[in-house]
Amino acid sequence: ITLTTALHLHRGGNPKGPAGTGKTETVKDLGKTIGLWVIVTNCSExxxxxxxGKNFSGLAQSGCWGCFDEFNRINIEVLSVVAQxxxxxxxxxxxKVNEFIFECQTIKLVSTVGLFITMNPGYAGRTELPDNLKSMFRPISMMVPDNIIIAENMLFSDGFTNTKNLARKVF
Structure with a gap:
């Protein structure tokens, strides 16, 4: 709901959290559920x-979603232009226009376009995003799930009674 609300408000989504928490997969699954193609770009220095900019132009003209993985790896000098x-x-x-000027060219705009950036704040060598860029993306914190609690609930829903002990044995 948080990601779709961000899109409704003409903003992007910013799932952030440790590696392996499903940041990119969440965006991809939401796009799949809605019926939109999600293009994942792995960012680097x-x-x-x-x-x-070419990537953004293609996304805007096709109406696809773009998920920029590890967005905070991009150099700060580049981020200022990317923010614009x-x-x-x-x-x-x-x-709500059908065309707009992007990088000195008039291009078509398909309103289903969505932009998402994922970040893993724990890694060294990451860039802190400028405030103007942060304000364009709704932050979503993600964390590693507690598998024992999930197993307990699944076992309980299947009719088991001693779910705490069974869940610990599974994990």
């Missing part, structure tokens, strides 16, 4: 604003 590119797309979505 080598990405420049031109290549990211994202702001341009989100402003066009808010204005």
């Amino acid at each position: 080598g990405l420049d604003y031109k290549s990211i 590119q994202i702001m341009s797309i989100m402003a066009a979505l808010s204005a």
